[in-house]
Amino acid sequence: MLWVATVLGNIGSFMRDVASAWLVTDLSASPTAVALIQTAATLPIFLLAIPAGVLSDILDRRRFLIGVQILLAGVSGTLLTLSAMGLQSVESLIALTFIGGIGAALMGPTWQSIVPELVPRADLKNAVALNSLGINIARAIGPAAGGLVLASLGAATTYGVDLLSYAFVITALLLWKRPPATQNALSEDFLSAFRAGLRYTRASKELHVVLVRAAVFFLFASAVWALLPLVARQMLGGSASFYGVLLGAVGAGAIGGALLLPRLRTRLDTDGLVLLAAILTASVMAALLLAPPQWAAVLLLLVLGAGWIIALTTLNGVAQAILPNWVRGRGLAIYLMVFNGAMAAGSLGWGLVAQALGLQGALLISAVGLTVMAFVFHRLRLPKGEADLQPSQHWPEPLVAEPVAHDRGPVLIQIEYRVRSQDRPPFIDALKRLSAERRRDGAYAWGIVEHTKEPELLMEWFQVESWAEHLRQHHRVSQSDADLQGELLKFHIGPDKPVVHHYLSL
Template sequence: MSRQLQRRTFFTIIGEEIGQFERRASKSVNGQERTLETAPSVQSIEASALSPLRHPVFRSLWLASVVSNVGTWMQAVGAAWLMTSLAPSPVMVALVQAANTLPMFLLALPAGALADIIDRRRLLLFAQCWMMLAAAVLGFLTVYSITDAWLLLLLTFSLGIGAALNAPAWQAIVLDVVPRSDLTAAVSLNSAGFNVARAVGPTLGGIVIAASGPGAVFLINAASFLAVVIVLFLWRKPATRSVLPAERVFGAIRTGIRYVRHAPALQAIFLRAVAFIGFGSSIRALLPVITRFELERGPTAYGVLLGFLGAGSVAGAFLMPAMRRRMNVDALLAFSALLFAGMLFTFAGVRVFWVLCAAMFAGGVAWLALLSTFNASVQAAVPVWVRGRALSVYLLIFFGGLAGGSALWGAVAEAISLSASLVIAGAGTILGLVATMQFSLSRRQTEGLEPAMDWPTPTLVGGGVETGRGAVLVTIEYRIDPARQREFVGAMQRLRRIRRRDGALRWGLGRDTTDPERFIEFYVVESWTEHLRQHERLTVADRAAFEHARSFHTADLPPSVSHFVFLSGKNEGA
């Protein structure tokens, strides 16, 4: 009875906090109820390591995710252990990990597109319920001794599908529940919670397996998803409304890739992430071999070393605000990369266990500082309409770097030696830092990414045009003083990136050969609907760039804008 009361009280408190938060986020304007942004004001809370936990929705989601992640790590231990009984082959055991991670490679981009074109809360509810169902089915089948090796792989793959669908949306909602000033701290707390679960989950999983078998672990994991499902169900996220039809998945993927191609700020983050992850993956790939053959210790020592890495990551979450106050983003990344390289050099030449534990702790601090900075930088550099897709590309890079890097460093260590490969990895971490320092993250634009709601929307006069099909040519005519034409062309290059980033297939700028003051900007969009989406995607910063370019226009009337719709060959032969 008391346990039921405790559970009821826990969920009642969560519901009350979310309800109170949403009631505060709603106020009356001219007698009508208007829903405000879920995230509080940037000025409302001073940034600190724990300040995101002051926001009820984030706090509830964070606590629920820690519980769920503990269950996930218990599941990983149980699945691997069960496979050693069902099919005691190294290949089959390795396939368990492959079945869990392969969906992330296959579905990262579609999942990111879904996170942007449908309601993220509903997508998360679907993904969490999917994983809960898959874990429950696996648990019951295992308890009744029905599970075989291939069924285990199939249901593990199903769990991986849910995790892949969940990841971009889960990271994209951070800015929906905390202000931008708390973004880095919130990302760090999420990473710390994950590392706490990684330290606790495998140990609990081993205890439960020894006492009740793998089936009990799978059922516990299924139950752990319930906390996240309840919090998401109680959270009433304000819906983002659009008069335009939702994008299709494959079209949304193309739009996301196009955005990345024409967003130098994102490319800088991805390049710096690749330069680190490729070399940073070496320690995770080689640590089991170092522990067993170099240190001549067993799985307990391996778990202790991983525990110190996780403890360092948790400590890093608390140290991040202080480090951010003392150095800018580029200096923080440089310091963290050097610290991580120092850990690799230590493992290359030292075989004293407690020294290696201390090195792992320092490496954990560096690991969290680097990855949380990359993640927060991606979220801070993009507007809300493409946030899920940008994060999905980052996740693809991250998991691809871990998988590819692990295989690479295993081959390098086998070809030369463990110590030499770690020295190369440490030196590569430093060289990667030096090579990518030109791509500064401190000078990136993070303000003005909210939608410019007052930008005029073009109208389509007359019928007979399929708004979802047929390319659209847009032309804008400018009158430019010859003395300022060089400045004007420079300003238009920024517009070129904005147009291409937001959906233009082609862009150009031409000058009239008979009238040197007359310039024509033109670009092509795949459909009228996509052109209207361009107007919806325009941010406050984009509007400032447009107004700067138009400030060179010398005529009394605004620049003349024309739209031409391709008629799919209807005029041919006329």
């Protein structure tokens, strides 16, 4: 039900985007003005992605999504009114597109975060692919329908259809019987959740790799999206309906690419898939330089859609797979921030390049740059995403003489190990790997010290900001982390388990 509603809602959104992108070419011939529409749509996601991810993790996701849909419906209603009254301008289009981008920023991480709630973990990658397939079904239908409605009935009617589509999405969300989120004394407030999300991102090397690979790809690939309205109008001599057909071809190609993905995954790993997507995208941009006939341009956009869906699904699927549930909204928000930041900066940059060197010059530079960077960063391997991130719940509750207020802190945790001198190098290597887990789950400082009198006595220490945050660590430790901690215990030679001490700041 939610998937179908998403398809219908995205059809309306793509119709709105076609109307806005084409309408700005009627109001201004400047490549910069046209590219600013793309920038206005993606810049809010770059600016607000992290706060949106925090809200996704601490609020009821269903109610939050309903509120965002109402905001987006208001944007489309305003666009409809201005267009019907003949008051639309470049400034109003950019401003309303920016507000719509705010709604998209709030919705993006939340909508993606609910996918693991709807399917078993074993089906997650296929569910992410199905989600992307739904978006591209909408991309195949929405732009073409938007172009036809725009050409025959005008912008106001096109915006009206988008306004109607929100009713389907809101209805589906109202019918979704999502179990209410449990509130307890350890529930995070906005600021603590914000800091925890930043700490996790800073400590997760796997997420860093995904973010770098995504930024490089989308920074160069954004050129074709930013300049496509001008390519359709000036280089290919097309109308609004032809521009819609081109975008529809992207969606149709994405559907084909999504259907081919299971077969491609048997032949290529995730790095090979991203490289393939870059080559396909760069090839399309290079071919558009030749100003091909309109029918050939449609075929090229089919290829672009296949390359685009391969990149989106692969990178998004890896990001989903490496994030535990407690921080999934915030982690995906960081991913979306990088994705949309690259799209926004790239769109504006390629618009300025096209202003200075022409459309062909911008497309040539972006195609060559994407190809070169794809091979350069191919050596930075994407994570497998196969670790078990379910909470292990194997940490015993800390012993206290009397109840501790949750806001007490900072908290210092010390763990004493006894390790033979010959085992010290592998033990320290394993402990340093464990340090990333400590930092991801809440520690802001970490270290190892040795006893001056007893060289076999080593102590690991880390600090967290409050007692509540340390208790949250107990619930965040994953099965994969528990396995790593089990490796450490093999080196411990004491008669009992390592001794743990907790200290509170006075």
